[in-house]
Amino acid sequence: MPRSTLTGSRIRERRTLKGLKQADLARSVGISPAYLNLIEHNRRRIGGKLLVDLARELDADLIALSQGAQAPLVEGLRAAAGEAGEARDPAEVDRVEDFADRFPGWAGLVTQQRDHIGALERRVEALNDRLAHDPYLSDALHDLLSSVTAVRSTAGILNAGDDIDPEWRVRFHRNIYEDSQRLADGAQSLVTYLDTIGSAQEGLSTPLDEVEAWLAAQSYALGDETSAETHTDTRHAPLKTLAAQTLAQDWQAKAARDAQAMPLAQVDAVLAQHGPDPSALARAANMPLDAAMRRLAALPPADHRPPVGLARCDGSGTLTFRKPLDGFALPRFGAACPLWPLYQALLRPTVPVRRVIEAQGQPARRFVAYAICQPVQALEFDAPQIVEATMMIVPLEHAGRTVPSAEASGDALGVGSTCRVCARAACAARREPSLVMVDHT
Template sequence: MPQRSLVGSRIRQRRIALGVRQAALARQIGISASYLNLIEHNKRRIAGKLVVDFASALETDVTSLSEGAEETLVTGLREAQSQYADAAALEPAEDLTGRFPGWSGLIAAQQARIADLERSVEGLTDRITHDPFLSQSLHDVLSSVTAIRSTSSILRESKDLEPDWQARFHNNLYEDAVRLADSSQNLVHYLDASDGSEASVVSPLEEFEDYLEHKGFHLEDPSDPPKSLSPEAQSLVDDYAATYAVDARALPSAQMQAALAQYGPDPAAISAAFHLGFAQTLRRMAAVLAHQGQPVGLVVCDASGTFTYRQPVEGFVVPRFGAACALWPLFTAFSTPRQPQRSITQFAGRGSPAFVTYAVAEPVAPFAFSGPNVLHATMLILPLPEGEQAPIDQVVGSSCRICPKDTCPARREPTILEV
């Protein structure tokens, strides 16, 4: 929807600030008060000499009347408005921005904050639900607490315990307390993963992902110093580096940059121009665009739905431990192997951005009658260009538990969010 002119709202705001009555301003400009009222409520567009006359009468410049509030503020209000059940009853975002820019900024800021908090809830819910380390740590803490409570209860209620048994219970109490302290410390250390410290990485997969993020998902800089990894994480890095090297030889960074300049972010055109597999093209685009500092995401999974590669992009939440939304193009690609899919995808929720996704499922080895024939699905995720309007093909979630879609044929469990 194109932005309506806010010149009238700015005229009204400036007139009130100067304490000028509407009728007096209308006489000074040479128009009727009723016509000025229509202008101030953005029901009549004005331009040219009339804008100059208003600027002169209101002792301001033409630019302040013709430009005014930023488009981003209006966009933020529209996002907040879209989450309101009776959005049609609200006045247009442009009018509110023109009349009350301060309140509009507050609403837009709150909308952005709500979106950030919802993304944080998604990440924490995913970790609490599916993280085996966290589950084990919580179990250890609860077991230690139960043992301490049981031992202390025996000591409190048994007044005539023999000294030997009393010493045993005291020793058990001490050992359980030490175990509780260690488990609690490990749990806190793990939950501090958000600080970005290397010490928070606890599994080979997390080491691998931390390594790739440290490299910027680009392995072609020989001057970059090596990073110390566990043997298990190093094996994951070696496997990835071998695939990366094959992709880089097939389409070097310089040629990919030239292709992006020529074709734009169009994997079909680039794949055809260089005779590459579609999944290989998606991987190269993700690596080169990330190295250029462009927002880009890439996800790879096997037929079980397990993620074998995660290159996140802001706004598109990819759970670390699985149980993602079955509606993602990444998963539907399995139904048509080797057939690329393009989709405009948006997350359900408040003010979620839209993304252009490209997905394909390809075999990791040539198909054979003897089998097994293993497929991996690859999905490239690009933010929809700012200002571009496109119909949404699919509204998805990150996982069922925190998805606000009230009707979804793919839902596996009830949502904990209010819908």
């Protein structure tokens, strides 16, 4: 039911909480108890002076009485119900607004728990990547194990007998003290390091991490008039290493060429007519398809421009660039999901791939993925073929006319971020067992 049609239910709930009788409230606002009864059972619409008088008598906010819970709370409850899947006791979605109006505290708790579960899932993905591939973490764990072994060995010597020279005994005690101090400091450093995973303060361990953090700080928008004055020189950017500066200059040079070949006005015109369709932009600007994908992913943020994610890999499948998108996780370390259209494009160079995919998560969301694999240099006789694949990701609800309705409403390809945190147990492309045991297939 529309929120405004539940005004009577809110009036009845407020009256009950205040301990007022229906006849007393009706008398105070100048209507009959029978008419108030019809209002409270949502059989009569109410507004104007009568609604103002009822809000005054009930000591209630006029907007809260007429509109009920705020829209984000109601939408949060609907999303939580949709994410529950095939539960044994399915949620009563048709009574979401009534529940939010009657029990706003519980409704807020449900939505908070939903957000918390989503944050935990993202953190598990980040921890998995870090535990499996971070060299710093490997060294830190090695140092901890070395300290534990040293303390254990020294303690074993001291416990072996009392015939140890006093001078050596003092040395052993000092060694245990120093090793235990190093162990405590190392453990504290490791805990602090793990606490930063998935946060804005997370350490940057590779030049690519530095470049992506730098791009994220400016919404990945380079090469346009809005960013030309402040981001023309990467030497002044907060990039610590020369390698990161080199990668940033390369990306900025590509963005500048793309912006020059595909001006912002032309891109907005294509978006208005075709939606975020990279093939339409490539045709309009007579540019390669991967350049059109880069251009759409590097647009300055605006309300009329849809969110766009981007991933690139080389011929080995290693991700060389990531622009994440809400609901579609791009692993920072390690191998990604082999079912991504990005890798399917590697099998058919120069052949465009478009696929509706469903990313696992809470909630499971659908996206449209566009991918193309193209040579990165001119082909020569007897020279190795070097290719690079690019994949652009757009939420299905923002794809608009770029996807036929039959394709958008049909079966989607289920994908994950990486095998270790993917719960699709029956996946034929699985490389290793999942840490998540729940099967969402």
